[in-house]
Amino acid sequence: MARRNGVMSEQLKEEIAKELGFYDVVQREGWGGIKSRDAGNMVKRAIEMASRGVADSDRPQ
Numbered sequence: 001m002a003r004r005n006g007v008m009s010e011q012l013k014e015e016i017a018k019e020l021g022f023y024d025v026v027q028r029e030g031w032g033g034i035k036s037r038d039a040g041n042m043v044k045r046a047i048e049m050a051s052r053g054v055a056d057s058d059r060p061q
Contacts, residue, residue, distance in 0.1 A: 008046055016042050016049075 006013075013031070017023040022038045034042075 012046065013042065016045050020045065 008016075014023060014026070017026050017034075017038075020038065020041055022034055025033050025038075
């Protein structure tokens with residue numbers, strides 16, 4: 001199965017992993033070592049951040 005190029009930057013993924021508390025696993029085992037629940041939570045958090053950014057940019061200044 002072919003892998004897609006990631007949409008999130010490595011820096012953003014690391015920031016979210018630190019925030020959610022599993023960055024130590026990433027350091028030890030790489031991204032393949034995280035639980036699917038953690039991966040899902042990471043995507044959910046990234047979507048929340050993006051939605052908030054879009055909402056902020058839509059506000060009149």
